[in-house]
Amino acid sequence: xxxxxxxxxxxxxxxxxxxxxxxxxxxxxxxxxxxxxxxxxxxxxxxxxxxxxxxxxxxxxxxxxxxxxxxxxxxxxxxxxxxxxxxxxxxxxxxxxxxxxxxxxxxxxxxxxxxxxxxxxxxxxxxxxxxxxxxxxxxxxxxxxxxxxxx
Amino acid sequence: xxxxxxxxxxxxxxxxxxxxxxxxxxxxxxxxxxxxxxxxxxxxxxxxxxxxxxxxxxxxxxxxxxxxxxxxxxxxxxxxxxxxxxxxxxxxxxxxxxxxxxxxxxxxxxxxxxxxxxxxxxxxxxxxxxxxxxxxxxxxxxxxxxxxxxxxxxxxxxxxxxxxxxxxxxxxxxxxxxxxxxxxxxxxxxxxxxxxxxxxxxxxxxxxxxxxxxxxxxxxxxxxxxxxxxxxxxxxxxxxxxxxxxxxxxxxxxxxxxxxxxxxxxxxxxxxxxxxxxxxxxxxxxxxxxxxxxxxxxxxxxxxxxxxxxxxxxxxxxxxxxxxxxxxxxxxxxxxxxxxxxxxxxxxxxxxxxxxxxxxxxxxxxxxxxxxxxxxxxxxxxxxxxxxxxxxxxxxxxxxxxxx
Numbered sequence: 255x256x257x258x259x260x261x262x263x264x265x266x267x268x269x270x271x272x273x274x275x276x277x278x279x280x281x282x283x284x285x286x287x288x289x290x291x292x293x294x295x296x297x298x299x300x301x302x303x304x305x306x307x308x309x310x311x312x313x314x315x316x317x318x319x320x321x322x323x324x325x326x327x328x329x330x331x332x333x334x335x336x337x338x339x340x341x342x343x344x345x346x347x348x349x350x351x352x353x354x355x356x357x358x359x360x361x362x363x364x365x366x367x368x369x370x371x372x373x374x375x376x377x378x379x380x381x382x383x384x385x386x387x388x389x390x391x392x393x394x395x396x397x398x399x400x401x402x403x404x405x
Numbered sequence: 406x407x408x409x410x411x412x413x414x415x416x417x418x419x420x421x422x423x424x425x426x427x428x429x430x431x432x433x434x435x436x437x438x439x440x441x442x443x444x445x446x447x448x449x450x451x452x453x454x455x456x457x458x459x460x461x462x463x464x465x466x467x468x469x470x471x472x473x474x475x476x477x478x479x480x481x482x483x484x485x486x487x488x489x490x491x492x493x494x495x496x497x498x499x500x501x502x503x504x505x506x507x508x509x510x511x512x513x514x515x516x517x518x519x520x521x522x523x524x525x526x527x528x529x530x531x532x533x534x535x536x537x538x539x540x541x542x543x544x545x546x547x548x549x550x551x552x553x554x555x556x557x558x559x560x561x562x563x564x565x566x567x568x569x570x571x572x573x574x575x576x577x578x579x580x581x582x583x584x585x586x587x588x589x590x591x592x593x594x595x596x597x598x599x600x601x602x603x604x605x606x607x608x609x610x611x612x613x614x615x616x617x618x619x620x621x622x623x624x625x626x627x628x629x630x631x632x633x634x635x636x637x638x639x640x641x642x643x644x645x646x647x648x649x650x651x652x653x654x655x656x657x658x659x660x661x662x663x664x665x666x667x668x669x670x671x672x673x674x675x676x677x678x679x680x681x682x683x684x685x686x687x688x689x690x691x692x693x694x695x696x697x698x699x700x701x702x703x704x705x706x707x708x709x710x711x712x713x714x715x716x717x718x719x720x721x722x723x724x725x726x727x728x729x730x731x732x733x734x735x736x737x738x739x740x741x742x743x744x745x746x747x748x749x750x751x752x753x754x755x756x757x758x759x760x761x762x763x764x765x766x767x768x769x770x771x772x773x774x775x776x777x778x779x780x781x782x783x784x785x786x787x788x789x790x791x792x793x794x795x796x797x798x799x800x801x802x803x804x805x806x807x808x809x
Contacts, residue, residue, distance in 0.1 A: 322456070354429065
């Protein structure tokens with residue numbers, strides 16, 4: 255039986271999503287992702303060259319000018335390479351309103367123990383509506399869950 | 406968050422699905438920031454940027470019946486007719502995006518100003534007014550220079566605010582969040598417009614935090630254009646949406662008042678060397694240029710007049726574009742500046758942004774000159790290699806065909 259850990263969180267954009275964890279030291283502007291693959295193309299970013307497609311994106315906050323965040327995320331969605339869910343440390347107005355409008359699950363105020371536990375590649379289920387995050391450790395023999403809605 | 410009966414009905418769909426969606430975004434954002442209630446706005450400024458994500462959302466709202474309770478002004482898009490006649494035949498993708506965007510914004514009830522300096526003309530809030538302004542260079546101006554109250558809005562949240570006529574009450578709408586927490590000692594010369602560009606870009610490089618800063622040591626008030634550029638660069642280099650300048654901006658008669666009587670979290674110093682570093686970062690290569698692009702944010706009639714005077718009977722050596730509002734174009738015509746600039750081979754272009762995907766492809770991967778670090782930063786993705794110069798030095802470069 256794989257080790258499963260459940261953490262509380264606060265729902266900002268409702269819904270549920272699951273995927274492998276992708277943790278970032280830096281905040282991301284979705285316009286800095288290749289719209290066809292979801293690969294981050296920002297030089298010096300901790301996610302540079304990694305794809306957000308189907309992942310549960312764990313990052314500090316959002317950044318970028320008032321329009322490009324929405325446009326960037328929209329293009330990821332229409333190409334089926336958007337993140338499955340987003341976990342933020344600090345909400346920021348532009349990313350919050352964008353993600354609610356684009357209907358991607360978004361949570362914050364996660365139990366601090368989550369950040370100790372989660373590692374890249376862990377299978378993560380974010381249930382924003384229920385206010386829970388479940389982490390299945392990658393090293394514990396868990397099958398990586400399929401990214402929802404990926405082609 | 407507590408909603409009034411009317412607001413709850415909006416959210417529940419009594420006034421249509423479009424209104425309900427706009428309210429859902431607003432209420433969700435308000436909850437994220439622990440807003441206790443919604444408050445009415447008197448003005449809004451939205452995007453109309455012809456970008457795909459923006460077109461998707463405005464179309465979704467308007468097709469679901471949303472109409473703006475507070476008609477917003479809009480950011481620039483593209484003057485298709487002028488660009489098609491004088492630059493190149495844009496591809497159908499670009500034409501369709503601009504057309505769809507304009508049509509959707511007109512239908513939802515926006516005022517098609519197509520200009521990114523609403524704080525200088527057509528949508529100027531007064532002290533204390535609660536507004537929703539999305540252009541990242543306009544938000545710091547209305548908060549800091551005018552003393553109106555806007556949060557840093559996305560294109561989406563500002564449009565939702567225009568539709569519902571309200572915003573969640575949090576952030577810069579509340580007195581306690583408008584106080585400075587960082588004191589910035591400016592030990593550099595800040596007098597000309599271009600000094601404000603440099604200071605605006607330099608500050609977020611020196612201090613990364615998101616707290617409200619109060620600048621001190623500045624004795625000369627910026628011109629309106631200087632303040633516009635200062636906000637534009639603060640929002641490009643960082644995401645500063647509110648600042649004070651001691652003795653100059655209205656909520657900062659002095660540093661202590663700006664701080665609200667509290668001790669600052671941090672004190673930082675900006676020196677001449679910090680400004681020079683920004684100047685060098687954006688200096689580009691000296692030598693021949695192939696085009697000149699001015700007006701990010703849009704130029705004022707004062708700047709167009711100065712450009713016309715700089716020409717002094719000569720002609721532009723390269724394609725030269727001055728981006729302005731439709732009002733500034735009309736004034737330039739009345740003042741004779743338009744004739745002077747056109748006779749020299751330059752273009753005064755209304756309603757247009759230099760960052761509209763698909764519009765300016767002919768200059769991609771080419772060297773040019775601009776007065777704006779913001780323009781140089783965002784247009785990097787197109788491979789445009791800009792040398793940034795003070796405005797009239799840039800105009801001179803466009804006349805001689807090379808930057809020094």
